Amino acid sequence: MTRAAAQPRETSTRRERRRRRAGRFERRDALHGYSLHFGPNMTPMVDVVMVILIFFMASAAFFGSEWFLRAAIPPEAGGRGAAAARRDPLELPPMRLTVSLDVSDGRVIATFIEINKGGLDEVVKRIEAMPPGPETEKIEVLVRATGPVPYRDVIRVHEALERAGIKKVGLGVGR
Amino acid sequence: MRLRRTSAKSHGFEGINATPLIDVVMCLIIFFLLVGKLAVDQGGGVLLPRSGAGKTDAAENMLTVNIAIAPETGLPAGVEAWAPGATASVLGQLVPNPGAMEALVREKLLSDAKAVVQIRAHRDLPFAAVEPVIRACGRGGATTIRLVTEKVE
Numbered sequence: 001m002t003r004a005a006a007q008p009r010e011t012s013t014r015r016e017r018r019r020r021r022a023g024r025f026e027r028r029d030a031l032h033g034y035s036l037h038f039g040p041n042m043t044p045m046v047d048v049v050m051v052i053l054i055f056f057m058a059s060a061a062f063f064g065s066e067w068f069l070r071a072a073i074p075p076e077a078g079g080r081g082a083a084a085a086r087r088d089p090l091e092l093p094p095m096r097l098t099v100s101l102d103v104s105d106g107r108v109i110a111t112f113i114e115i116n117k118g119g120l121d122e123v124v125k126r127i128e129a130m131p132p133g134p135e136t137e138k139i140e141v142l143v144r145a146t147g148p149v150p151y152r153d154v155i156r157v158h159e160a161l162e163r164a165g166i167k168k169v170g171l172g173v174g175r
Numbered sequence: 176m177r178l179r180r181t182s183a184k185s186h187g188f189e190g191i192n193a194t195p196l197i198d199v200v201m202c203l204i205i206f207f208l209l210v211g212k213l214a215v216d217q218g219g220g221v222l223l224p225r226s227g228a229g230k231t232d233a234a235e236n237m238l239t240v241n242i243a244i245a246p247e248t249g250l251p252a253g254v255e256a257w258a259p260g261a262t263a264s265v266l267g268q269l270v271p272n273p274g275a276m277e278a279l280v281r282e283k284l285l286s287d288a289k290a291v292v293q294i295r296a297h298r299d300l301p302f303a304a305v306e307p308v309i310r311a312c313g314r315g316g317a318t319t320i321r322l323v324t325e326k327v328e
């Protein structure tokens with residue numbers, strides 16, 4: 001007599017119940033748990049991606065932020081100038097000053113109020129020494145530079161005027 | 176003793192699901208790459224002059240003109256040397272002559288009267304290279320310009 005014949009015939013319900021019972025007790029060690037996860041190992045990719053991200057964020061922070069200096073274009077260069085902005089015809093025109101920049105013997109020389117062809121540092125100091133207040137704010141200053149003057153020196157004068165609280169600064173350009 | 180029942184769903188701690196993290200990180204990287212590319216396009220490789228004073232208020236509509244040192248190989252065909260020793264470009268395209276610059280400014284101001292022209296000029300250039308651009312802006316109808324500088328604290 002065969003073994004299968006000795007045992008009573010197993011019904012499908014009983015087989016199902018046995019299979020379920022066997023599934024209740026599973027291996028739960030770490031290796032078995034890991035082996036259940038299939039697919040690529042993402043850890044190195046995440047590491048690399050995080051490094052790239054930090055690099056981009058750091059380099060974005062490294063490149064300094066920008067700001068700007070506002071400059072009016074005088075009428076001789078095509079701009080309307082500050083005069084057109086005045087609405088009251090009886091209003092007195094504001095004080096207008098000129099900073100002239102030129103190059104002599106490879107050195108930038110500047111003229112402003114009582115400084116005649118002085119050094120750039122001297123003029124910058126003179127501008128920064130202007131007393132702050134509403135009267136200073138009303139002054140209009142035209143920065144007039146010749147061609148060979150470095151652009152950064154024009155900006156330096158403009159920055160000094162900005163620091164002094166002068167709001168209306170124009171850039172003189174030839175026709 | 177009755178054995179504790181377990182099901183297929185309760186395997187315990189199976190590690191962190193990294194998929195959302197990767198999604199977010201990849202989005203951030205793509206964002207930074209695009210912003211970096213745009214910033215370089217806008218910057219045009221210009222080293223700005225430094226200044227310790229300035230303003231940062233944003234303008235909605237801007238026309239940014241980059242004035243860079245002209246390449247030693249010379250200017251491409253059709254581009255005049257109208258800014259001596261320098262090239263003027265808008266959105267990475269060289270502006271061939273003052274007339275074109277003027278037309279660009281005029282067109283911008285016609286489309287939006289509140290548009291702002293900002294000039295990003297290289298710090299080592301002479302004023303002679305910047306002056307014709309400012310003049311063209313004035314002829315194009317701009318009354319004020321912004322001179323972009325590098326912020327120094």
